[in-house]
Amino acid sequence: MFRSIQKGKAHLLIALCCLLGVSMGGTLVQAEDGAAASYNYSFWGDTVASPAAYQATTLLSGPGLGVGPFKDPSDLHVTPDKQIYVLDSGNNRIVILDEQFNPVTTIDSFDRGGQADTFQSPQGLFVTEQKHVLIADTGHNRVVHLDQDFKLVKIVEAPESELLQDTFLFQPVRVVMDKAQRIYVMATGVFDGFIEFNADGAFTSFIGANRVYIDPVEYFWKRLSTRAQRSQMVMFTPTEFTNLDIDDEGFIYATNGDLWGDNIKKLNAQGNDILRRTGYFNPQGDVRYTNENGPSRLVDIDVADSEMYSVLDSKRGRVFTYSGDGHFMYVFGGIGNQLGEFNTPAAIERVGDDILVLDKALGEITVFQTTEYGRTLNEAVRSYYRGEEEKAFQLFNQTINMNANLEFAYAGIGKSLLRQGDYEEAMKYFKRSMDQRNYSKAFLLFRKQVMREHFATIMTVIVVLAACALLVRKYRRTMVRKRGVSIE
Numbered sequence: 001m002f003r004s005i006q007k008g009k010a011h012l013l014i015a016l017c018c019l020l021g022v023s024m025g026g027t028l029v030q031a032e033d034g035a036a037a038s039y040n041y042s043f044w045g046d047t048v049a050s051p052a053a054y055q056a057t058t059l060l061s062g063p064g065l066g067v068g069p070f071k072d073p074s075d076l077h078v079t080p081d082k083q084i085y086v087l088d089s090g091n092n093r094i095v096i097l098d099e100q101f102n103p104v105t106t107i108d109s110f111d112r113g114g115q116a117d118t119f120q121s122p123q124g125l126f127v128t129e130q131k132h133v134l135i136a137d138t139g140h141n142r143v144v145h146l147d148q149d150f151k152l153v154k155i156v157e158a159p160e161s162e163l164l165q166d167t168f169l170f171q172p173v174r175v176v177m178d179k180a181q182r183i184y185v186m187a188t189g190v191f192d193g194f195i196e197f198n199a200d201g202a203f204t205s206f207i208g209a210n211r212v213y214i215d216p217v218e219y220f221w222k223r224l225s226t227r228a229q230r231s232q233m234v235m236f237t238p239t240e241f242t243n244l245d246i247d248d249e250g251f252i253y254a255t256n257g258d259l260w261g262d263n264i265k266k267l268n269a270q271g272n273d274i275l276r277r278t279g280y281f282n283p284q285g286d287v288r289y290t291n292e293n294g295p296s297r298l299v300d301i302d303v304a305d306s307e308m309y310s311v312l313d314s315k316r317g318r319v320f321t322y323s324g325d326g327h328f329m330y331v332f333g334g335i336g337n338q339l340g341e342f343n344t345p346a347a348i349e350r351v352g353d354d355i356l357v358l359d360k361a362l363g364e365i366t367v368f369q370t371t372e373y374g375r376t377l378n379e380a381v382r383s384y385y386r387g388e389e390e391k392a393f394q395l396f397n398q399t400i401n402m403n404a405n406l407e408f409a410y411a412g413i414g415k416s417l418l419r420q421g422d423y424e425e426a427m428k429y430f431k432r433s434m435d436q437r438n439y440s441k442a443f444l445l446f447r448k449q450v451m452r453e454h455f456a457t458i459m460t461v462i463v464v465l466a467a468c469a470l471l472v473r474k475y476r477r478t479m480v481r482k483r484g485v486s487i488e
Contacts (some may be wrong), residue, residue, distance in 0.1 A: 040405055041287050041328060043280050043434040048405040053321075053330035053374030054355060056340030058367035060101055062088075067095050067103050070363035075125040075174075076349040076356055084351065085133070086358070086365070087125040092118060094125065094133070099351065107133070110144070110152050117152075119144070124174035124186070134183065136172035143172050143185060145201075156183060159195055159203030176246040184252060186241050193271060194244065194252070207271035210241070210256055247303045255298035255311055263298055264311060264322075278437075279327040279408065285313045285320050296320075302348045302355075306385035308378070310348055310355065317342040319355065319368075323381050327408040330377065332368065333357065340366060353378060373402045380412060389416045411435045418442055423449055 038052045062070040071090025078084050082099040093108035109116045120139025127133050131148040143156035158170030174186040181199035184207070193209035244254040251274070252267040264283045266275035281287050285296025296313040303309045307324025317335040322328055334341045344361035353375065355368045370378065380395035393416040396409045403409075414429035415438065423446035430439035451458065 037334075038330060038332060040330070040403075040407075041281060042405070043407055045281070045287060047288060050330065050405060051373040051403050052332060052371055053377060054319075054332045054368040054370055056366050057369045058101075059339060060365040060367065062095075062363060065095075065097065065101060065103055067106065070095075072360055073358055073363055074123045074346055074360060076347045076358050076365070077125050077127045078349045078351050078356070079127050079131060080129060082351050084349070084356070085125055085127055087122055087135070089122055092120060092122065094122075094135070107146070107150055110146055110150060112152050112155075124172060126176045128177055129179075132177070134175045134177055136175045136185065138171050138173055138188075141170045141172075143175050143183065143197075145183075154201045156185070156197055156201040159197070161203060161206075163192055163206065174241075174243055176244055176252070178246060178250045180250075184244065184246070186244055189240075191240060194241065194254075194267075207269075208241075208252065208254065208265065208267040208273075209271070210258060210261070242298060243300045245301050245303045245309075247307075253301050253303050253309055255301050257297065259295055263296075264301065264309075275326065276324060277326040279322070279325065280434075281328070283311070283320070283322045283326050283328070285311065285318070286316065299345070300347045302350055304350055306382040308381060310350075312345055312348045312357070314345055317345050319348060319357065323408075324385065327411075329381070329408075330374065340368070342366070373399070376402065377406075377409075380409070384412055384416060387419070389419045392416045393420075407433045409433075411438065414438060414442065418445070421449075 038050045039047050040050045042048050062068050068091070070086070070088050073086055074089040075087040076084065077087075083104065084097040084099075084101070086095045086097065088095055091108075093106055095106050096104040098104055109118045111117070119135060119137050122135050123138045124136030125134070132153065133146040133150065135144045135146070137144050141158060145153040145156065147153050158168070168189070171188040172185045173188055175183060177183050182204075183197040183201070185195040185197065187195055190206075191209065192206040194207055196204045196207055198204050241254050241256045244252055246252050250269070253275075254265050254267060256263050256265070262273065262275070262277075262282060262284070264275060265273045268274050275283070277283065285298055289295055293315070296318070297315040298311045299314040300312040301309060302311075308321060308329070309324075310319050310321040312319055316333075318331050318333045320328065320331050332340070333345070335343070342357060342359045342362075344359060345357055346360035347358040349356045349358075353370050357366045357368065358364075359366065376395055377399050380392055380399055383392035383395055393413055396412040396416065399406060399409045400413075410429045410433035414426040414433065414435065417423075417426035417429065418438065418441070423442045426442040427439055427446060430436075430442055
């Protein structure tokens with residue numbers, strides 16, 4: 001309890017320092033120098049060293065692939081059979097590669113009513129399990145839906161809604177489709193959330209709008225200002241989303257530019273945020289930073305299996321990966337000129353356990369592959385997610401042997417032991433990981449287990465003690481009578 005209060009006070013102090021514009025002290029080099037170092041955050045918010053979970057192995061470019069230079073590529077998508085779709089925005093085309101990065105085909109036009117139609121500065125791409133292709137054709141103010149043979153299915157154009165101004169210009173920049181063929185579009189200048197279209201391409205609603213954050217300092221000055229001065233101040237409006245992805249169950253994972261609230265969300269069908277945040281800190285990218293450089297700016301998110309997800313920070317070029325419970329697993333990448341660093345990172349995707357990072361300015365794709373540490377940690381999280389307690393226990397132990405600073409791995413071992421019914425041992429690991437909630441749960445279960453296992457003994461002791469108490473009382477009364485003293 002004392003440590004919890006201390007942590008709460010520390011968070012309050014940090015928030016006040018940010019509000020007053022004071023630079024946060026003690027920022028470590030890993031958070032600011034752009035190096036591709038790997039690290040974790042401890043329970044107390046300290047940056048601690050960590051083995052590399054991923055390492056860059058290959059750099060792909062258009063000429064090297066035999067498809068000509070990429071020009072301002074903006075998006076990637078990988079299908080279940082590991083085909084890689086690259087949205088080459090500046091060249092108005094989609095380049096498809098196989099798992100070995102060999103060119104398969106290129107989509108630069110489609111037939112529309114007997115005439116060839118093309119794309120204009122497309123910014124977003126999504127491919128369904130049936131290999132239907134959806135393109136956010138930004139320059140033409142539309143979403144193009146092609147089937148697996150790249151034939152036109154439909155064109156989705158500007159929505160009609162009273163919530164939109166008459167001057168609204170539909171500029172889709174990202175798009176996804178769920179299994180019910182509902183289309184969700186992220187468009188420039190839309191603060192009401194994602195635009196939802198039904199399977200026929202008709203507008204239905206907005207979902208997932210970000211909450212409006214009111215800066216208390218700005219609000220205070222607005223209260224003291226004249227009407228003319230207030231008109232020149234920043235309006236309190238919701239932040240825009242920066243990207244989205246959708247998992248197999250139809251949940252939308254999204255990133256936004258919110259500097260104060262939650263910049264990663266998991267939205268259900270009603271647009272409610274259901275992302276689990278049980279880690280030491282909410283998923284947000286870098287936790288420690290200076291006011292000069294500010295927090296992470298997340299521009300893409302990729303959802304993997306077992307509810308793991310990775311986000312891309314364009315400000316420092318880093319990829320952060322979290323478990324489904326919100327625990328920070330590992331980080332890699334950086335801004336620079338070496339292999340594994342980027343100029344303008346724009347998109348991330350997974351091919352199996354490999355991670356691809358697209359550099360928009362350089363027109364290159366960097367391939368990252370797991371190290372032994374990364375593979376072990378990934379499989380430990382997967383095993384726990386699948387309910388394989390013994391395997392998760394072994395893998396988390398292997399992970400700790402490689403990285404004793406990974407405190408949440410101790411919680412993973414504790415959870416595995418909890419599922420196996422070893423509550424006393426689980427308590428030790430939860431204490432090590434500072435997981436107070438699960439420690440309390442394990443303690444209650446351990447107490448019930450002890451009571452159940454020793455119920456007969458405990459009841460016997462209670463009965464014997466009660467009998468002894470009665471005998472003692474009876475004996476005392478008898479002695480009093482013998483002495484001739486009346487008992488009231």
